[in-house]
Amino acid sequence: MTALGKLFRSTGFKLQAIYLLLFVLFAGFVIGYVGWNTRQVMDSQIRDTLEAEIRGLSEQYRVGGIRRLVSIIDRRTREPGASLYLVTTFAGEYLAGNVDSVPLDILDRPGVHETFYSPEDETGPRSREAMAHVFILPGGFRMLVGRDLAERERLNEVIREALLLSLGLVTVLACIGGWFVMSRVLKRVDGMTETTRTIMAGNLGGRLAVSGNGDELDRLALNLNAMLDRINELMNGMKEVSDNIAHDLKTPLTRLRNRAEEALRNARTDEEYAHALEDTIEESDNLISVFNALLTIARLEAGNTPSSGATFDLAETARSVAELYEAVAEESLTPVVVEIDPGLSLPVAGSRELAGQALANLLDNAIKYGAAEGTNAAPIVISAGRQRTADGRDMAVVEVADHGPGIPEAAREQVLERFTRLESSRTSPGFGLGLSLVAAVTRMHDGRLTLGDNAPGLRVAFALPLAPLSDTITPPSASGQAAQSS
Amino acid sequence: MPMRILVIEDDLDAAGYITKALKEAGHLADHAPDGLEGYALASEGNYDVLVVDRMLPKLDGLSVIRSLREQKIDTPVLILSALGQVDDRVKGLRAGGDDYLAKPYAFSELLARVEALARRRAGPTGEATSYRVGDLELDRLSHNVTRAGEEIVLQPREFRLLEYLMRNAGQVVTRTMLLENVWDYHFDPQTNVIDVHVSRLRSKIDKGHATPLIHTVRGAGYMIRDGAR
Numbered sequence: 001m002t003a004l005g006k007l008f009r010s011t012g013f014k015l016q017a018i019y020l021l022l023f024v025l026f027a028g029f030v031i032g033y034v035g036w037n038t039r040q041v042m043d044s045q046i047r048d049t050l051e052a053e054i055r056g057l058s059e060q061y062r063v064g065g066i067r068r069l070v071s072i073i074d075r076r077t078r079e080p081g082a083s084l085y086l087v088t089t090f091a092g093e094y095l096a097g098n099v100d101s102v103p104l105d106i107l108d109r110p111g112v113h114e115t116f117y118s119p120e121d122e123t124g125p126r127s128r129e130a131m132a133h134v135f136i137l138p139g140g141f142r143m144l145v146g147r148d149l150a151e152r153e154r155l156n157e158v159i160r161e162a163l164l165l166s167l168g169l170v171t172v173l174a175c176i177g178g179w180f181v182m183s184r185v186l187k188r189v190d191g192m193t194e195t196t197r198t199i200m201a202g203n204l205g206g207r208l209a210v211s212g213n214g215d216e217l218d219r220l221a222l223n224l225n226a227m228l229d230r231i232n233e234l235m236n237g238m239k240e241v242s243d244n245i246a247h248d249l250k251t252p253l254t255r256l257r258n259r260a261e262e263a264l265r266n267a268r269t270d271e272e273y274a275h276a277l278e279d280t281i282e283e284s285d286n287l288i289s290v291f292n293a294l295l296t297i298a299r300l301e302a303g304n305t306p307s308s309g310a311t312f313d314l315a316e317t318a319r320s321v322a323e324l325y326e327a328v329a330e331e332s333l334t335p336v337v338v339e340i341d342p343g344l345s346l347p348v349a350g351s352r353e354l355a356g357q358a359l360a361n362l363l364d365n366a367i368k369y370g371a372a373e374g375t376n377a378a379p380i381v382i383s384a385g386r387q388r389t390a391d392g393r394d395m396a397v398v399e400v401a402d403h404g405p406g407i408p409e410a411a412r413e414q415v416l417e418r419f420t421r422l423e424s425s426r427t428s429p430g431f432g433l434g435l436s437l438v439a440a441v442t443r444m445h446d447g448r449l450t451l452g453d454n455a456p457g458l459r460v461a462f463a464l465p466l467a468p469l470s471d472t473i474t475p476p477s478a479s480g481q482a483a484q485s486s
Numbered sequence: 487m488p489m490r491i492l493v494i495e496d497d498l499d500a501a502g503y504i505t506k507a508l509k510e511a512g513h514l515a516d517h518a519p520d521g522l523e524g525y526a527l528a529s530e531g532n533y534d535v536l537v538v539d540r541m542l543p544k545l546d547g548l549s550v551i552r553s554l555r556e557q558k559i560d561t562p563v564l565i566l567s568a569l570g571q572v573d574d575r576v577k578g579l580r581a582g583g584d585d586y587l588a589k590p591y592a593f594s595e596l597l598a599r600v601e602a603l604a605r606r607r608a609g610p611t612g613e614a615t616s617y618r619v620g621d622l623e624l625d626r627l628s629h630n631v632t633r634a635g636e637e638i639v640l641q642p643r644e645f646r647l648l649e650y651l652m653r654n655a656g657q658v659v660t661r662t663m664l665l666e667n668v669w670d671y672h673f674d675p676q677t678n679v680i681d682v683h684v685s686r687l688r689s690k691i692d693k694g695h696a697t698p699l700i701h702t703v704r705g706a707g708y709m710i711r712d713g714a715r
Contacts, residue, residue, distance in 0.1 A: 288590055289674050324669055327682040357673040364677055
């Protein structure tokens with residue numbers, strides 16, 4: 001695109017052109033209106049003067065006849081600033097006046113005319129414009145009284161000049177304004193375009209310049225920068241995930257392969273083969289569940305919100321998950337104590353399924369890692385309630401507290417990352433995805449996950465924003481054959 | 487009783503594996519490799535259950551189900567999908583599917599679900615008010631459970647668990663089926679939570695009786711049946 005073409009296409013230029021046109025029309029209208037009205041006033045004044053003179057002269061004619069009229073006109077023509085006078089016979093022969101010639105035909109038509117004339121004292125055919133009143137006197141004499149229109153012409157001239165001058169001024173101002181807008185605004189927009197181009201070309205660290213005066217372009221730049229930050233974050237997340245997957249899935253895959261190979265080499269009996277195959281299936285099931293957890297986390301972090309719009313009761317979810325794990329917990333000698341008021345209801349907008357899975361992961365962790373050292377039967381306590389955050393949001397909070405070794409403060413951020421496992425838990429089964437999933441579910445619901453100290457033990461607070469009171473709780477989906485009694 | 491099952495699946499390996507295994511389990515299995523053929527077969531043939539893959543050439547799985555439902559063909563459908571997410575399941579069930587199974591799956595899981603669907607169709611319309619397996623009786627109205635005339639006290643959840651097992655008496659129910667139908671959760675609980683619940687129920691039901699009713703089916707799940715049969 002040429003520089004000129006670019007100029008014509010730019011938004012600033014179009015805006016300027018439109019404003020220029022509007023200003024020109026406005027100025028033209030104002031000046032034209034004033035000029036036209038002034039001219040009307042002048043014309044009617046001239047007409048009135050001519051009318052009065054005609055009346056006076058015809059009165060003189062009536063009193064003193066043609067001789068007296070001629071003498072009066074002779075006298076008047078000698079006065080300075082005199083009007084134009086012409087008296088002729090009915091045939092157009094000159095009798096008196098200061099007009100040398102007028103178009104003959106107008107003398108036969110009484111009334112007011114705008115016409116050309118040649119003044120008596122001038123030589124040559126120079127004709128001038130005049131407004132003339134023709135009157136036919138009794139006896140067939142023609143009398144013409146007129147006024148030179150040079151004055152009116154001068155006014156026209158002034159108005160025309162004013163018009164041209166103002167149009168010129170408006171145009172110059174518009175051009176200066178346009179140049180200002182283009183050089184400031186368009187240069188910034190072009191700068192943004194240029195920056196985004198380099199970002200698209202791979203410079204993901206690039207950010208748009210922000211001038212700091214808080215105008216629309218700054219707001220746009222700030223939003224675009226925030227968007228780029230988010231994209232960068234997601235990209236880094238993706239990269240991290242793929243690195244983690246490469247590292248942490250290769251290990252079980254290698255184990256799987258080794259087992260199959262070993263069975264092929266060493267197994268002799270059908271039973272041994274069957275056993276090896278069962279191990280293989282179990283190992284691949286583990287891998288599948290890791291994949292599922294990873295996919296769920298990735299989806300949640302990508303901002304896909306399943307079953308959005310639904311509302312569920314977090315207190316009910318906590319009770320049912322606790323109930324699901326109660327039996328296992330008792331078997332492992334760390335009973336779960338539910339401290340949730342049976343009448344408590346905590347409506348939360350989101351997915352019951354995901355919240356349930358998050359709570360299940362928390363309880364699962366508490367049972368696996370939260371056993372008290374030494375003393376048996378130190379219970380895992382699950383409690384629920386409402387809480388108002390510092391920034392005034394009402395939250396539904398479910399807390400899971402155990403009496404295990406807890407998580408050192410320094411590691412609390414880290415355990416939320418994918419595939420993080422603390423040294424102390426390396427030996428127990430797991431992949432380090434449980435808390436990452438809880439964190440992802442919390443983020444998706446715009447909630448808050450806090451790992452705290454239970455002295456001793458870990459206290460996890462899983463807080464999701466409470467739904468507005470007007471929302472009614474949609475009952476958990478009755479999936480097919482769910483019993484009607486409960 | 488053998489069932490007629492139509493498998494609509496474009497992956498020929500998977501389809502061959504499923505139909506072969508279904509036949510080994512004593513059923514009649516047909517196969518359609520794409521959505522259009524699957525739709526044609528399903529709307530003509532008298533099948534007990536359809537197993538439909540979500541992603542199919544020519545006509546996708548959900549469209550097949552929707553078209554069938556529009557034709558008032560209400561053969562139970564089990565949807566197979568590589569997408570195991572919550573919202574995909576909801577979409578599948580909303581399209582008219584009756585059950586949803588994420589790939590990869592264990593064949594025992596597929597078989598148990600297919601059989602449960604077929605039985606639900608063949609069974610008497612409306613829910614029975616009481617179930618009986620051997621000398622075990624469950625009254626759904628009074629919430630009363632007795633074995634050999636002796637009352638057994640169950641927690642509400644244990645009652646629902648037993649109720650579900652008894653409704654599917656003689657059939658395998660898998661752990662995930664129990665989690666879905668008794669707790670209404672679809673996630674993978676990792677630990678053996680279901681096993682512990684079943685073993686508690688079993689201790690209440692079978693303890694002190696000569697013939698156990700609740701059986702563990704290795705590699706698949708559980709089954710309640712009259713041991714004498």
